[in-house]
Amino acid sequence: MEFDALLLSRIQFAAVISFHIIFPAFTIGLASWLVVLEARWLATRDETWKRLYRFWLKIFAVSFGLGVVSGVVMSYQFGTNWAPFSLFAGEVIGPLMSYEVITAFFLEASFLGIMLFGWERVGDRAHFVATILVAVGTLISAFWILSANSWMHTPAGFEIVDGKAVPTDWWAIVFNPSFPYRFAHMVAATFLSTSFAVAGMAAVALRRRSDDTGARRSLAMALGLAAVLAPLQVFIGDLHGLNTAEHQPAKLAAMEGHWRNEGEHGVPLLLFAWPDEAIEGNRAEIGIPHLGSLIITHSWTGTFPALTEFPADERPPVAVVFWTFRVMVGLGLLMIVVAFWAQWRRWRGRLFEDGLFLRLLPWMIPSGFVALLAGWFTTEIGRQPWVVYGLFRTADGATALARHQVLTSIGGFAVVYSIIFGAGLYYVGRMVLRGIVLPEGGTAVEPGGLQQAKRPLSTIGETLDGDDSAGGG
Amino acid sequence: MFEHFTDATGLALWLPLASAGVIGFSVALYVLMDGFDLGVGILFPGAAKPEWRDAMMVSVAPVWDGNETWLVLGGAGLFALFPVAYATLLPAFYLPLTAMLLALILRGVAFEFRFKTEVHKPFWSASFHVGSVVATFTQGLVLGAFVEGKAIEVGAGHWAWLSPFSVFVGLALLAGYGLLGATWIVKKTEGEMQAWARDVAGRLVAVVAVALVIVSVWMPVMAPEIAARWFAWPNVAMLAPVPIVAGILCVAIFVSLRRGGESLPFYGSFALFLTGYAGLAVSLFPALVPGRYDIWQAASGPSSLSFALVGLGALIPMILGYTLYNYYVFRGKVRLEDVDGYH
Ligand code: HDD
Ligand code: HEM
Numbered sequence A: 001m002e003f004d005a006l007l008l009s010r011i012q013f014a015a016v017i018s019f020h021i022i023f024p025a026f027t028i029g030l031a032s033w034l035v036v037l038e039a040r041w042l043a044t045r046d047e048t049w050k051r052l053y054r055f056w057l058k059i060f061a062v063s064f065g066l067g068v069v070s071g072v073v074m075s076y077q078f079g080t081n082w083a084p085f086s087l088f089a090g091e092v093i094g095p096l097m098s099y100e101v102i103t104a105f106f107l108e109a110s111f112l113g114i115m116l117f118g119w120e121r122v123g124d125r126a127h128f129v130a131t132i133l134v135a136v137g138t139l140i141s142a143f144w145i146l147s148a149n150s151w152m153h154t155p156a157g158f159e160i161v162d163g164k165a166v167p168t169d170w171w172a173i174v175f176n177p178s179f180p181y182r183f184a185h186m187v188a189a190t191f192l193s194t195s196f197a198v199a200g201m202a203a204v205a206l207r208r209r210s211d212d213t214g215a216r217r218s219l220a221m222a223l224g225l226a227a228v229l230a231p232l233q234v235f236i237g238d239l240h241g242l243n244t245a246e247h248q249p250a251k252l253a254a255m256e257g258h259w260r261n262e263g264e265h266g267v268p269l270l271l272f273a274w275p276d277e278a279i280e281g282n283r284a285e286i287g288i289p290h291l292g293s294l295i296i297t298h299s300w301t302g303t304f305p306a307l308t309e310f311p312a313d314e315r316p317p318v319a320v321v322f323w324t325f326r327v328m329v330g331l332g333l334l335m336i337v338v339a340f341w342a343q344w345r346r347w348r349g350r351l352f353e354d355g356l357f358l359r360l361l362p363w364m365i366p367s368g369f370v371a372l373l374a375g376w377f378t379t380e381i382g383r384q385p386w387v388v389y390g391l392f393r394t395a396d397g398a399t400a401l402a403r404h405q406v407l408t409s410i411g412g413f414a415v416v417y418s419i420i421f422g423a424g425l426y427y428v429g430r431m432v433l434r435g436i437v438l439p440e441g442g443t444a445v446e447p448g449g450l451q452q453a454k455r456p457l458s459t460i461g462e463t464l465d466g467d468d469s470a471g472g473g
Numbered sequence B: 001m002f003e004h005f006t007d008a009t010g011l012a013l014w015l016p017l018a019s020a021g022v023i024g025f026s027v028a029l030y031v032l033m034d035g036f037d038l039g040v041g042i043l044f045p046g047a048a049k050p051e052w053r054d055a056m057m058v059s060v061a062p063v064w065d066g067n068e069t070w071l072v073l074g075g076a077g078l079f080a081l082f083p084v085a086y087a088t089l090l091p092a093f094y095l096p097l098t099a100m101l102l103a104l105i106l107r108g109v110a111f112e113f114r115f116k117t118e119v120h121k122p123f124w125s126a127s128f129h130v131g132s133v134v135a136t137f138t139q140g141l142v143l144g145a146f147v148e149g150k151a152i153e154v155g156a157g158h159w160a161w162l163s164p165f166s167v168f169v170g171l172a173l174l175a176g177y178g179l180l181g182a183t184w185i186v187k188k189t190e191g192e193m194q195a196w197a198r199d200v201a202g203r204l205v206a207v208v209a210v211a212l213v214i215v216s217v218w219m220p221v222m223a224p225e226i227a228a229r230w231f232a233w234p235n236v237a238m239l240a241p242v243p244i245v246a247g248i249l250c251v252a253i254f255v256s257l258r259r260g261g262e263s264l265p266f267y268g269s270f271a272l273f274l275t276g277y278a279g280l281a282v283s284l285f286p287a288l289v290p291g292r293y294d295i296w297q298a299a300s301g302p303s304s305l306s307f308a309l310v311g312l313g314a315l316i317p318m319i320l321g322y323t324l325y326n327y328y329v330f331r332g333k334v335r336l337e338d339v340d341g342y343h
């Protein structure tokens, strides 16, 4: 493989967008979670809800900040690294992204200030409205960007004039065939990822202080939502897959590792395989006979197009698509198990008891984000060699940059993203270790080992330095 | 009216023109609004006391994200309305734009991280300051190279954006944003801190005035096309007031700073920037990618333009409305408790 500017631009794009998506996914989920917490505070005026809100607000702010700065990068990537693609698709994708800016980004950015710093200035109700507007903004943002992305998978509502996609029907563009499924699946994914992140962080806090009321409430609510959404996600995912079968058969064949049809044998569902493009087949295959046919065609011996039915230069890289898909589905099933286990423990009144379950939950913190990235890798790599499916090849889309240019930018992103990601994890980790909402007068609330403001202005509020052993045990 | 630029008529004439207006508007708002918060970052290490630095950050913390969103609109708007310009300009400035984005990242996260720690505070202060300086300098560099035009010629080298002129504009923009930042601090603070900001602003007006004169002489000398454009009718009539207005504004800002004006220096600096910007726009019009494409050649087709403009036209007034509301909520002198309550 030659590391030319095309490959480097692909690596850079995949890296910066994967980095970006983690934070919006978490903020979309947390924004709605904050709406629920503030609503409960307004309804009950129970101080614990307000303190719970303030705790998750800080985590939200970190995630939002990282989402914003990495998002600004995204809006320039298309022009810097994908200029020919921008010329081809700009008239379709560009307006969708402009709508995202004017309907979502400004809304979020403006009301975020009030959400973070304005409570004493605007009053409870106006503050609640700000929280709602930010949450709605995050969902509108997902709407437009997923519409743009879905159009690249299932283009509709355009004609090709002078080698460019020219819009003819905006309704058909925005609501293109794969959009409704992708939007539903993605929004569910962000809520699920957030649920497991919240539950896992709450478990960490709870194991340090079992009387952390905030941790208890967070854990119970998050896993309650997960128990509903995890099964729902499998259902939406199945619909999404059927849509892919209809519109992007080569991608689906790669997801299933399905090389050739063998008549009445039907198609098995492969649990394990090593797809090998050189032999146009799988090594070490383990599968359940007929289940593939049943899931995709709803019949025992139904068939669907196999990889060898497509010219070799129109097939995606099979092994990556096959395995990223299995990572996502595997994690989805694991989430169901964990969420149901939680409901069972809750029913037995043992949800907050220390033990294997609470020790396992922190390990689930990354599960949603990993599944989400795996899903995106399936989708995007499965679309290859096309960047706009069936119309425009990725190889034709890259700007003719010099290698040193892209190497420099990749190096810059690697350094800067490592620093800010590390710092984000570190500060969020310390906040969680500090406890979520401890009972009034508890020992750990007072930052014993922490630096207090020495001069009134030199330290604003409490910082996260110092050792947190006060909360341990 | 635009006959000597294009033979388009009707919608084919007006849609691209309105689109250029939208891009011009969002770039102008970006420069003014992110200009003052970048300026605050540029002046950051100059503050004599740690609490001044805290106050400087708190004064922009609730608004910087909204300010920066105008840059995102500039990018996305160019993508939608003028894809040809988007696909020509961005690759031409690949490295300075990448540096700008990286700098904006380091500056943006400092708002979140700096108040969370005492131990790493110096690191995030540095990241705020260096990020602001690099972002400003690269913006000036790109602006200078854009006006100069060498980097956007067909077949230009990868380093064509680097020239004495572009470096000079980068430095001049540091002074310009610094002025916006200093007058903002004058507006938002009191006492000793305000006196310091007044002093800084007073010096920066002088630097900006000199820089403006140098740029205005350098540009026509450097590029005969620019000279031809400036001194041709009717441009010369439209440009003539620019130096006069700019001169008056510089004096007004200076005098107002001396006489204890609180808001006037800030709005005066806004007006000074707008004047310079208008001068630039007149001298480039109707080119969008100087030397290669004018507004009509670079524009999207009518379907994309009208779809995008309907949304932009309807929503930008709303955005301006709630942006004003946001500034209204955080009006008055900066209060450190705003951040205290949150962190
Ligand atoms: C928490 C995250 C998460 C979880 C648990 C799942 N997914 Fe997923 N999946 C996504 C997050 C995601 C995603 C990130 O949102 C993707 C990437 C692009 C997209 O549209 O959604 C995706 C894509 C995606 C695709 C590819 C769509 C295409 O062809 O473009 C299919 C077929 C499924 N999913 C199906 C499933 C099934 C059957 C699951 C059952 C367990 C499942 N997903 C769990
Ligand atoms: C946020 C979740 C996303 C992730 C994790 C993701 C990931 C990826 C990956 C891994 C590739 C590389 C495929 C390959 O080269 O083999 C890719 C390609 C691409 N994606 Fe996405 N993508 C996401 C969303 C989007 C969206 C929302 C858009 C557009 C609006 C988009 C536009 C593109 C383009 C233009 C390419 C082609 C460039 C390339 O092949 O590298 N992606 N994406």
Ligand code: HEM
Pocket (backbone or CB within 6 Å): A017, A020, A021, A023, A024, A025, A027, A028, A063, A064, A065, A066, A067, A068, A069, A070, A071, A072, A073, A074, A075, A076, A097, A105, A106, A108, A109, A137, A138, A139, A141, A142, A145, A146, A186, B065, B068, B069, B072
């Ligand atoms: C190529 C694709 C993408 C581009 C160009 C892009 C662009 C941006 C930009 C510019 C911002 C900052 C907005 C601000 O200044 O406030 C941002 C933030 C955000 N983006 Fe993306 N984005 C992309 C992919 C995605 C995807 C796939 C999603 C979700 C499904 C998403 C959801 C969000 C959300 C919710 C925010 C708000 C900030 C946050 O919540 O962290 N974006 N994006």
